[in-house]
Amino acid sequence: MKANNEKTVEKLNQVLSDLQVVYQNLRTMHWLVKGEQFFMLHKLYEEFYTETAETVDEVAERILMLGGTPLHQFADYLKNARVEPVVEVPKGKESLKLAVNNYNQLLSTYRELNAYAAENGDEGTAALFSELIGSTEKKLWMLNSTLA
Ligand SMILES: [Fe+2]
Numbered sequence: 183m184k185a186n187n188e189k190t191v192e193k194l195n196q197v198l199s200d201l202q203v204v205y206q207n208l209r210t211m212h213w214l215v216k217g218e219q220f221f222m223l224h225k226l227y228e229e230f231y232t233e234t235a236e237t238v239d240e241v242a243e244r245i246l247m248l249g250g251t252p253l254h255q256f257a258d259y260l261k262n263a264r265v266e267p268v269v270e271v272p273k274g275k276e277s278l279k280l281a282v283n284n285y286n287q288l289l290s291t292y293r294e295l296n297a298y299a300a301e302n303g304d305e306g307t308a309a310l311f312s313e314l315i316g317s318t319e320k321k322l323w324m325l326n327s328t329l330a
Pocket of ligand 1: 212228
């Protein structure tokens with residue numbers, strides 16, 4: 183594996199770990215959210231975790247394309263993730279703040295990866311993260327509008 187790829191794989195495994203924690207956080211919110219807007223929120227979190235599962239797969243497969251091995255143990259995800267696992271889910275719309283928080287953390291990591299890959303001429307990784315930056319910004323705009 184090229185030296186640059188090794189460093190990229192390390193960074194991608196960090197994002198993969200964050201994404202796995204975010205995935206479980208969204209499932210936790212889907213299960214435990216309560217309040218008047220239950221139906222809307224329960225459905226929304228399902229959409230979010232389903233989409234996150236696809237992103238997890240894309241990142242893991244990018245690691246494989248670069249010649250690396252994606253982390254695949256829960257223990258490794260917890261050790262590497264910067265995103266905190268959700269323990270308590272606030273009632274109703276308040277729970278959206280957790281999602282905003284998680285997506286903001288992902289967004290800053292996506293930006294870091296995108297810049298790093300672009301610097302190294304790794305077009306495939308840069309493009310993947312450009313797309314993720316755009317879709318996450320859109321989600322944050324919608325979530326923040328709901329909370330406004
Ligand atoms: Fe369900």
